[in-house]
Amino acid sequence: MEFKSSEDIEAPIAEVFQAISDFDSLERSALRRGIDLQRTGDTAYPAGGLAWDLSFSFRGKQRDIALTLASYSPDTGMALAGSGSGLDGQMGIDLLALSPQRTRMSVQLKLAPTSLTGRLMVQSLKLARSNLNRRFKLRLADFARITEERLSRTA
DSSP, rough: EEEEEEEEEOOOOHHHHHTTOOOOOOOOHHHTTOOOOEEEETTTTGGGGGGEEEEEEEETTEEEEEEEEEEETTTTTTEEEEEEETEEEEEEEEEEEEEEEEEEEEEEEEEEEEHHHHHHHHHHHHHHHHHHHHHHHHHHHHHHHHHHHHHHHHO
């Protein structure tokens, strides 16, 4: 199962990359949403093997995911890989400078089942695909809006 979306952000590519690689802020956001996490590695040197162990409740069951930073390319993007609870997933974030003050952020999320439990989860997600696609696009648009607002306040 795959989700894709892109959003144009009114900010230079370096500042957008700084926003998507602000791991401390993203961790605080996850904690506010009820996700328990443990980080291994140093956010000052993310290419050196940054990883997280995540634990959260989804559809009434506790889910555990091991997430790693698979690639880290300053100013062009990053990729994350995760596995656990019967699923393997990859998320890629690519940045493209449209102009000196405008950046396109493209995000892809791929989920693949690794067990019968994972197959059942992916099948139930496929039944709600249109709603999940809409929520995925809204979440990305919200991130873009917040990034633009944060950068316009500091300018």
